[in-house]
Amino acid sequence: MEKENRPDLSPKLEKKRKEINVIDQKLLTFLNQRLRTALEIGKIKKGLGKKIYDPAREEEVLKYLRRKNKGPLKEKDLEKIFTTIMEVCRKSQI
Numbered sequence: 178m179e180k181e182n183r184p185d186l187s188p189k190l191e192k193k194r195k196e197i198n199v200i201d202q203k204l205l206t207f208l209n210q211r212l213r214t215a216l217e218i219g220k221i222k223k224g225l226g227k228k229i230y231d232p233a234r235e236e237e238v239l240k241y242l243r244r245k246n247k248g249p250l251k252e253k254d255l256e257k258i259f260t261t262i263m264e265v266c267r268k269s270q271i
Contacts (some may be wrong), residue, residue: 211262
């Protein structure tokens, strides 16, 4: 990401944006790691003759994450984010 060349940015804002960039890089690493694992799971499921989509498992994941979430992420936003992540992983397994 290119550094913005704007004199109106405060040092505090600049610092927080750098923190966000580091967090985003970590999220990207974890998302790719999750997808690689999901792809391996897809191969195992295919080998066992199982369907890729398992709604009970996806609900189990969401239930676990709801319990673990301490905020400030709202439950509906958590569900939206992880439903999308699981959908991307599931479509990649096909």
